[in-house]
Amino acid sequence: MKAAVLYKDQTHLRIEDVPIPELKPGDVRVNIKCCGVCGSDIHMTIHKQVRLRHYPTILGHEASGVVTEVGSDVKKFKKGDRVVVCSGLGCGKCRQCLKGRHNLCPEINVLGAEMNGAYAEQITIEERHLYHLPDQIPFDQGAILADAVSTPYHALKFVGKIEPGEVVAVYGCGGLGIHAVTLARALGASKVIALDVDEGALDNAGKYKADEMIDLRRVRNSGKTLQELTGGVDLMLDFSGHYSNFEDAMRAMNPGGRMVMAGIGKHPFKLTFPFMVINKQISVLGSLGCDSRAIPELIDLYTSGRLDLSTSITSHHPLEDVNQCLENLYYRKGNPIRFIITPNGKIGAQ
Template identity: 40%
Template structure:
């Protein structure tokens, strides 16, 4: 089968590799659609550590179950499924509480184990969810990551309520969905911040009221002015850089909430 593999030195190759075999408790999925996440781009550019190379990239995907391993009873060959972005242990305190994203032994597809940028991928059956016939594979591929990550930030962590002002720093795939969801939850004024004109156009289409170029002079003042009052009630950061996390903290209204969703290796400094 064909697969996209990442090698040392940020080298990507499309090559023929053997089809993986499903073991006990596992399924094999014939991938029909895969999403490209910002994390994939960071890993490919050497900005995030990838422990074992080469590896087949990709942690967003949806497809059709084509083999079922011993002991799997809740999925069958032919089922339409989407894949969770990582395998979790299921036994730690975080997993037991349902906080799978905090599992210390999580194995992210496309980084710690082979991922979805291939014709087929093997995964624990616990990592797959049934996908209704009415949901296209292209949509299902990003539901468990780009959409679910934004929903968790906007609804669960930030708890956005009707009438609040929201700023989103970083309007790529996840930031785009954060804007959509914030609008659905009743945010009164949404400010989008990005250095890409294309990202800002998509942010406007998603429902942002004000679009700001992140490269502008004194962007902190611009965000607070655009949000009205003494700044946005909620700032959500989806870049993962020291400067953007610090910008989020500096921009939020007194008593507001800052949600850091970006992934990066830099450590921000917290002010007094």
């Protein structure tokens, strides 16, 4: 089969013919229809910030497809089923995995990083990592449920514990943060404020009906602006990885507010007035990936008509275009939310 493979010390993926992995008991073989191109793929390729455990590795971790074959002992899936592939793969045996909290598994593997991923015509994966995708969700929008949508959903709902009527501020409106904007809306936020340094990202936030868009290059202290615009923020999420945002936003936080760190950056986290954390009883929390609750709940939100992700699909591309897509995402060419790779050509009816 054809796959996009990353070799050690390389910044680009090689399109190669690779063997189709064998189907063990409990495994499902999936014909990949769509795989989203994610910013974290850039960290592994163009940026070289993240080193993988082993090379060569097939990247791609936001996938949907159709089951083509099932191994013995597979119970929940059959040939022809439409599926979403989970991007964080827990061990399945530890205390956290047994509770469905696989993103807390100490031995978690990420698809398309620690394990071969879905920039490939097919993947072979244990059935517990798959979710049924209803017919009414197109493959492209289904694929991005695996990370771009489920990661901010987890941060908002299970870590940030959003409540209807709350004011939400989202720093960093790229591929993940932009979905925090639309999801905060779907989960009943009274006001959603989007903050970014990129005009295109703020445009996208406008398309997803943020109440206000703040260009961080034009304000000296975003906390002051947030305070003026909202009168106080209940939930702040950062997908930018610029930790100075926490210090700025702190002054706009309401008592009992939650601040969720979901963007990974390399600058130190500093608080000049830590007393504010105590005084306002603010929780500063971390969120990474999602657990087994997110994708089924998102599918319910979608099928009940409260979530539409069509704005997120920028364009579709053959596997051979993957490096170009990564570069365009890096330089934000065409103001992308999600480029979609279709390793088996056109998506088609199924």
